[in-house]
Amino acid sequence: MSMDGVIFITYIAVLLVIGLWFSRKSSESTENYLLGGRSLGPAVTAMTMQTTAMSGYMFMGAPALAFKYGWYALWYAIGDAGGSIINLSVLGKRMRRMSELLGALSPIEYLEKRFESASVRVIGSIIAIVFLFAYVCAQFIAAGKAMATLTGFPYELSLVIGISVIIIYTVAGGYLAVAYTSFVQGIIMVTGVVGIGFLAYFHVGGISGLNTALAQIDPTYLSIWGKDLAFYGQWGVVLGAILIFGIGYMGLPHVVVRHMSMQSTKTVKGAILISAIWNQFFIYVPYILGLIGIILLPNLADPEMVITELAYTLFPGFFAALLLSAVMSAVMSTADSLLMQAGTILSRDVYQRFINKNASQKTTVLVSRLCILGGGLVGIAVAIYEPPSIFGLAVFAFGTLGNSFLVPYVASVYSKKANALGCLCAMIGGAMTNIIWTSMELETITAVHPFLAGLTVSLIGMIIGSRFGRKPSQPILNIFEQSTNKRFFSKEFDQNIARSLAPEAKNISSFLSQETDRHSGIYS
Amino acid sequence: MSGVLMQEPVYGEQDVLRGLQQYEKQAKMNVRKLIFYPYYLFEYELGIRSLLKLKGKTACTIDALSGYGALIDVQPEFSHRQIEAGQAPAIQIDEDEAREAAGQFIFENAMSKTKFVTVPDIQLLTSTLFYRPFWLVEYRLEAYEPKSLIVDAISGSYHPL
Numbered sequence: 001m002s003m004d005g006v007i008f009i010t011y012i013a014v015l016l017v018i019g020l021w022f023s024r025k026s027s028e029s030t031e032n033y034l035l036g037g038r039s040l041g042p043a044v045t046a047m048t049m050q051t052t053a054m055s056g057y058m059f060m061g062a063p064a065l066a067f068k069y070g071w072y073a074l075w076y077a078i079g080d081a082g083g084s085i086i087n088l089s090v091l092g093k094r095m096r097r098m099s100e101l102l103g104a105l106s107p108i109e110y111l112e113k114r115f116e117s118a119s120v121r122v123i124g125s126i127i128a129i130v131f132l133f134a135y136v137c138a139q140f141i142a143a144g145k146a147m148a149t150l151t152g153f154p155y156e157l158s159l160v161i162g163i164s165v166i167i168i169y170t171v172a173g174g175y176l177a178v179a180y181t182s183f184v185q186g187i188i189m190v191t192g193v194v195g196i197g198f199l200a201y202f203h204v205g206g207i208s209g210l211n212t213a214l215a216q217i218d219p220t221y222l223s224i225w226g227k228d229l230a231f232y233g234q235w236g237v238v239l240g241a242i243l244i245f246g247i248g249y250m251g252l253p254h255v256v257v258r259h260m261s262m263q264s265t266k267t268v269k270g271a272i273l274i275s276a277i278w279n280q281f282f283i284y285v286p287y288i289l290g291l292i293g294i295i296l297l298p299n300l301a302d303p304e305m306v307i308t309e310l311a312y313t314l315f316p317g318f319f320a321a322l323l324l325s326a327v328m329s330a331v332m333s334t335a336d337s338l339l340m341q342a343g344t345i346l347s348r349d350v351y352q353r354f355i356n357k358n359a360s361q362k363t364t365v366l367v368s369r370l371c372i373l374g375g376g377l378v379g380i381a382v383a384i385y386e387p388p389s390i391f392g393l394a395v396f397a398f399g400t401l402g403n404s405f406l407v408p409y410v411a412s413v414y415s416k417k418a419n420a421l422g423c424l425c426a427m428i429g430g431a432m433t434n435i436i437w438t439s440m441e442l443e444t445i446t447a448v449h450p451f452l453a454g455l456t457v458s459l460i461g462m463i464i465g466s467r468f469g470r471k472p473s474q475p476i477l478n479i480f481e482q483s484t485n486k487r488f489f490s491k492e493f494d495q496n497i498a499r500s501l502a503p504e505a506k507n508i509s510s511f512l513s514q515e516t517d518r519h520s521g522i523y524s
Numbered sequence: 525m526s527g528v529l530m531q532e533p534v535y536g537e538q539d540v541l542r543g544l545q546q547y548e549k550q551a552k553m554n555v556r557k558l559i560f561y562p563y564y565l566f567e568y569e570l571g572i573r574s575l576l577k578l579k580g581k582t583a584c585t586i587d588a589l590s591g592y593g594a595l596i597d598v599q600p601e602f603s604h605r606q607i608e609a610g611q612a613p614a615i616q617i618d619e620d621e622a623r624e625a626a627g628q629f630i631f632e633n634a635m636s637k638t639k640f641v642t643v644p645d646i647q648l649l650t651s652t653l654f655y656r657p658f659w660l661v662e663y664r665l666e667a668y669e670p671k672s673l674i675v676d677a678i679s680g681s682y683h684p685l
Contacts, residue, residue, distance in 0.1 A: 493544075496547055512660075
């Protein structure tokens, strides 16, 4: 085995010891509850959130796209960075208000309550699961490539070894260990990526130096239409690229776990702030590294290895291997979290609801684990036999999620008539269109990005579907009216509202109106 | 009037107003009253057979009106208190129903956090009905209808009604 392989194994062993030590310490405490989250603190919580967000797409897919198409790739980064802004400014206010009034805690629960249909939840969950699995495949491919670099073994063998190592590691460590080790990994990755970024940036002479060198190789690298002007005038493609990530995130299932603090604490608020700042920063760095790769690594055979090769070029071998170990480990940690989510939703929303209503906890767990195993095996098979690009898979998964959910979310707050049938037509129509458009490569014939095509069909589905089926009930129409009222809270006040208190707020509101009715009854 | 177990407010009226006004200086706010919201607390012994042999207590609350579960961080302290009629919404979920929901909630969370193959062993230790105080705050801004907020008197977090 190569020296890098030894570093990787040592790295995993050290992480396991760290995890073991902290977990023992946490479980020895008599006052704190296990799983409660308080003992982690804002820095560890933030870094855990950050490493979960660091996916194979970020380390391998994004730089590969920039390496291939030049500055055009930044359209995707703009959409990714602007996603939260779109959510907040366009949809956010009304949707948040309605979500509060409905007492919903997660986006899919919101759709179920707004459209008053369990089918919306089930179909939404199934779509989310299928594309979560597709996204997991992208993580597997990334892990296999990182492992192959570290061990020098063939990609297929590396993939199997990589997945086995990480599964053993997470099974042995459990959540607490993973949370603490994520903290260590986060620091290594942040230091590594920032370090590579700085070194490479100055190496090429900053943005001006980068652009001059790119122009000398091929001026079209600087074009907003992509290298060789591949997407010239294709606004449909550009618009799709901008919208895809910002909106795709809204379709992710977000398995929300409520935490109730028994003493005053600001842990989560601090953690979210730290994490949001890092996210904004990290969205652009991988793309810029891809551009730098065009200059520093002109003979690179596999564009997805830009960051890896830059690490080996700019850093001593030891640190490069350490960074790659952290990347590999974080990628797999993301993958197994996604699989866990998918398995839980499948067993709860599909198996328990439709197949076996009286399933015991152990049976549900077994079903969930079998689904994960099945999904994992399919993922490995795809990653070995038909490996698509990491970028292609991530865009496909996010595009389909966005196509399924964007129109229902928008219609839920802007159209009084939008109903369950419209929502189902929009979700299914949007997803199917993206799948067909991508698999039949209709983008090359039509110059329309699959995402934009899916969006159009989804919109038509919503308009036509809402003309039929059950109309929204009076309570929903009342909530709709209330949510359109101008909200006068300041931005800062609004941002600090604790969304997890939505059910309590809804119940207290009804309690107070009952009290008022009772009193007016007494005095009238 | 009835005697119940409740958490004592950590944030008083003045703390709440000061806290809210740091985000919103234009509005006039005044505290109207305390509302006591019912929850069930379930405490469990959790054992996980993995390399770590994790063993310890875990606990959750179940909202006694809507049945939502929430993990909690530390053992809460309760005191006995009389609450007036009209200060607390009526319980809508009975204890058996809540116990079942809590078992499922803790199990799912333990499973998703311990990951993959280990099935945790969970034993119920105690169950308690308690009330958590929320301040009802009126929020007034010129030229607008007044609005109401609830402020959790333990954590200080707030939500409009």
